[in-house]
Amino acid sequence: MTVAVTGATGQLGRLVIAGLKDKMAASDIIALARSPEKAADLGVTARRADYDAPETLAPALAGVDTLLLISGSEIGQRTAQHRAVIDAAKSAGVGHIVYTSLLRADTSPMSLAVEHRETEALIKASGLTYTILRNGWYTENYTGSVPGAVQAGALVGSAGDGRISSAARADYADAAVAVLTAGDHVGKTYELAGDSAYTLSDLAAEVSAQTGKTIPYQNLPQDEYAKILVSVGLPEGFAGALASFDVDASQGALFHDGRDLSDLIGRPTTPLSKSVSEALA
Incomplete structure (x- = not known):
């Protein structure tokens, strides 16, 4: 199984890549980044994947079985950026998407929740199997x-x-690694x-x-x-x-007050x- 991680050079992405390397062969991990040269120290294959350059996305996802879509950092642009990634994943034959959303995104009053709700809807409409990690x-x-x-x-x-x-950020990274590497999480949404x-x-x-x-x-x-x-x-x-x-x-x-996060990582947060x-x- 080949796993790709978007935003791989970010703080969460780096922790996820490190965790994945403890669970699977580095040759089966792909770091996706706008500037792949910044991923040189991760010890895995790095490919250019620029949300604002959609032509880079499908080639970056070639041969990927499971994609961790770490939500983008550019508030106000994320729905369009995520749509481009989801469309590229579908055209590249990616089988499963794991997405880092927001705690209770479906009901949250936070302005941040809007783009997460929209992205969740796009993923569900894509026809791809998915897991939603609603990070607190x-x-x-x-x-x-x-x-x-x-x-x-x-x-x-x-x-x-x-x-x-x-x-802690490391707790959420461990949860992503757990979902990407073990168990049946298809169609599930976790409130973390x-x-x-x-x-x-x-x-x-x-x-x-x-x-x-x-x-x-x-x-x-x-x-x-x-x-x-x-x-x-x-x-x-x-x-x-x-x-x-x-x-x-x-x-x-x-x-x-749920315990999805500690249950997934197998330890207290x-x-x-x-x-x-x-x-x-």
């Missing part, structure tokens, strides 16, 4: 701000007391989230405990939080989106304490 939030989305919070003396956001069931939910106040308390410093959580109005994100260098549009995701989290959009420790290191 990456813990790194929040722990990435931990060093800055320690320096500033406070963790800020707009998530209120919303409970967040995030998991961390085992233990936390609030941003809990995150701030964990940072305080590990640093020995008092790092409170300060909840801010959405607009004010977006302005802070802009002030630290984020583009205005992206800052506004991140702030809106926090508001969605305050309303429960990132909470899930990475605890918040470990993720904080890694961020501080």
Whole structure:
């Protein structure tokens, strides 16, 4: 069986490729990337697959049995980009698609969910067999701000007391590897989230405990939080989106109490304490 991974040079893609190499021959793994030279260190065959150059996609997928379609990063362009990949997969004779979607994409109020719903529909209409991995939030989305919070003396956001069931990126990568290499997952949709939910106040308390410093959580109005994100260098549009995701989290959009993720990977998901420790290191 030959497995191809889109976005192979991204953070999730690299972890998936590494995990696959532990489960199958490297010769049966294909890294798909816009710039395949960036995949030279992965130790597998790399092929050019540019979402915005559809003519590259079918040749890149030649001989592929199973495709992991890691959702693109360009918000607003993803449905068209994913459609191009799905069409190319069908024409190239790919047998099965695994797609990284969003937690509860069918009902989520998050603006991010729209393109995921559209992509899921395209996959189901393609006639190809599929598995949908609805990934929850990456813990790194929040722990990435931990060093800055320690320096500033406070963790800020707009998530209120919303409970967040995030998991480490490595947990989601392990789930993808499990689905790609073992068991019958055809036609299944998995809601993937961390085992233990936390609030941003809990995150701030964990940072305080590990640093020995008092790092409170300060909840801010959405607009004010977006302005802070802009002030630290984020583009205005992206800052506004991140702030809106926090508001969605305050309303429960990132909470899930299922155990699909830990069941798939055969172990508990990475605890918040470990993720904080890694961020501080």
